[in-house]
Amino acid sequence: MRSETRTARQTETVLRTENLNVYYGNFLALRNINMDIHKNKITSFIGPSGCGKSTLLRCYNRLNDLIKTFRAEGKVHYNNQDLYAAHIDPVEVRRQIGMVFQRPNPFPKSIYDNITFGPRINGYKGDMDELVERSLRQAALWDEAKDKLKQSGLSLSGGQQQRLCIARAIAVQPEVILMDEPASALDPISTLRIEELLQELKQQYTIVIVTHNMQQASRVSDMTAFFNVEPTEKGGRIGYLVEYDKTEAIFQAPQEEATQQYVSGRFG
């Protein structure tokens, strides 16, 4: 009984897309996406280049709004609110749903100011020093950075910079953290540290991660979505969701032929 309610709580849906089509100008980029992202799970998006996995990721925090020709059809729900409803302010969305990018992109400011930027613009009134320490600890960077908080964030190594970016995203206390190939620009040791970090972070956050690295997806994630791409006659490329299931199922017993071929390394 107890374990049942626990399972029910754990599979609570945070993000849900319904019949989502994404266009850039007149070109369809993503076709008919229906999927649920579960709370406190790590969901990874895999698939060949150009399949629209990053595009979908950026639909969740409305970062695609920066692209003028972008247009979404269908629904993206966040805790039962329609993210693309007219009254929703994208700025508010991004304060709830944080993002870590492919290339580490700390601001050219001190480590301390990198972390306080988000809380400050959000009007955080608490103790900044304490928040900086807590965020850096959560991102497993505190020990390396505590003696040089006043130094530039750019003085850190690549892996440290990426953890700084994670700390910066955590500092605004989002519910969801989106990660767009967060380890693809890092060396194997830094990658491992980020992967370990993800396991700790999922206690508190819901994480969606785009990755090109299938071992990474199978190591870190609870759920995996496989996307594929098909060329159109006019030279466009349309991405679509092929299969979405528990990670073991995707890697060991996929239902679709294409998934089987992709995860066994036969294309992509």
Next chain:
Amino acid sequence: MTPAIKKQSGIQPRSPWSRKLDQSFIWLTRLFALAIAGVLIWIAIQVAIAAFPAIRQFGLGFLTTTTWNPVNSQYGALPMIYGTIVTSAIALLIAVPVGLGVAIFLSENYLPPKIQLAFVFLVELLAAIPSVVYGLWGIFVLIPFLRPLQQGLNTYFGWLPIFSTPPAGPGMLTAGVILSIMILPTIAAISRDALISLPSDLRQAAVGLGATRWETILMVLVPAAFSGIVGAIMLALGRAIGETMAVTMVIGNSNNISPSIFAPANTIPSLLANQFAEASGLQVAALMYAALVLFGLTLLVNILAQILVRRVQRI
């Protein structure tokens, strides 16, 4: 038994020609770089030599005395130094906020790309107007245009020293406004380049944290482009300090120090342009001394800018 190494597989020495070419290219660039420094030093030395009689006669008192009288050979440059600094300060006070605003507007995606490019071109065109045309425009358009404003300020705020003299038309404010228009394209164009060349990662990082467009621009992009923007301002200031023709035409050419920005005044370049043709003897030396002071002033401004940029970039 090891086979003999074939000649072709070894690392071949480069042809002597190609090496000579490399060497001479390095020397050529060295020569060009040295030539620039050489011209600069040459000018400085020539000016200093020509100024020497005045330096011997007046010493540093030249910088602090206010009389400029060719009749009894009394020369002091303080009014012109003061006029140069005040007009340049007014110009920066107007042109920095406006220029930066233009740069931000033209680096964001507020406008469709084609219209934006047209605007960029128009701003740069401002820099192509000859300064004598600015001067004429100042006399015939700007002075009448500013007169009601100056009169109003003098009537209602005349108790403030900076508005205390009745406006005559030509004066430091008019010169400062003309200068601000002349240096606007420099500030706008170079600051825009600095903003545009920032990696798009920075904007995405800020926006991804829930920053609005203004927060992104003011708290992330402008600070990141700070050194480029300071560079733009310094270049502009250099032009403002050295501008001659347009200033001469609208400043009133009066060697006085007045706290009021409506008062006619003079600047060092304007003094040189006005007096050089008829000068002889000690007056030439005094003018050269003034030129040397101008030289030093720009150097000082550039050094200060470098220090400012270093201090900010250390973070």
